[in-house]
């Protein structure tokens with residue numbers, strides 16, 4: 513069953529090109545974006561909304577955070593993302609013109625299901641599930657559904673479910689952009705082309721494994737780690753920190769790099785390895801100046817850069833170059849090295865990678 517891999521987590525990380533390709537099947541070949549990707553009633557539903565509320569827990573919440581950037585930038589829809597266990601008990605302002613998107617790998621997470629029902633109970637009936645399990649409670653509860661095609665995910669740490677959720681959210685943002693007249697045909701064709709090339713790009717990122725493995729020992733000896741990113745790569749930093757803490761038991765925090773000076777910089781010293789996600793985007797120069805601040809405090813830096821990012825080469829700054837792809841889709845590629853890093857640190861530490869202590873694969877109780 514492990515097909516030559518040492519753990520399900522490793523197998524599932526390496527299944528990502530296929531999982532993403534399967535999730536994109538409906539737009540394979542010459543197919544165009546259409547609301548029908550999200551169910552027969554989607555066109556009507558999408559026409560009736562003017563904002564989006566995304567609900568999820570853990571890794572699925574992080575996917576929603578990336579989705580927010582895309583929905584606002586491409587579809588022009590005001591979007592909020594909430595942790596389901598908070599939303600369900602919070603006194604919030606219901607709005608019938610909101611598309612409520614529940615994201616869940618299992619479709620059975622108690623808080624996400626309850627949050628979805630809570631929204632419905634308050635008159636928010638335009639609902640969409642992004643889910644990996646067709647017959648699940650969340651799929652049955654939402655009006656619309658988009659099924660990710662990650663296949664069964666056995667490792668407790670979510671990997672291929674996350675990248676397929678991001679793929680689904682990219683399709684959602686672009687479909688809504690198109691329906692709202694914000695995606696000219698030529699741009700749609702380019703974006704679809706970038707999506708179709710994503711599985712091959714993921715394959716190239718997976719080839720970085722031997723380089724990432726060389727970093728693992730350095731982390732295994734430490735008690736703490738800090739993950740930094742900006743923009744759509746802030747949630748990727750959060751996800752990298754979550755992966756590391758859940759399977760290697762090293763305390764890890766993810767931060768938007770611009771927040772460093774507002775507190776976490778006080779933690780930074782020689783004992784604190786800092787991981788940065790540094791694609792070549794509009795925020796790169798800002799991120800680099802954040803990294804200098806970290807370096808000045810003696811922390812060792814581990815940067816996932818992109819060709820031309822111009823990071824690395826100095827003492828104490830280690831860099832691995834992640835192959836370039838379409839800028840919108842960069843977070844889908846940049847999370848993969850972080851998954852591999854967490855995996856290899858856990859291997860060095862000898863933890864139970866697929867079944868980390870105290871955690872269950874599906875959290876069906878509060």
Ligand code: F6R
Nearest residue numbers: 570571572616617618621669670
């Ligand atoms: C982390 C992880 C969890 C889940 C969370 C939600 O690696 O797997 O944080 O993402 O429990 O689960 P689903 O997506 O099944 O609702």
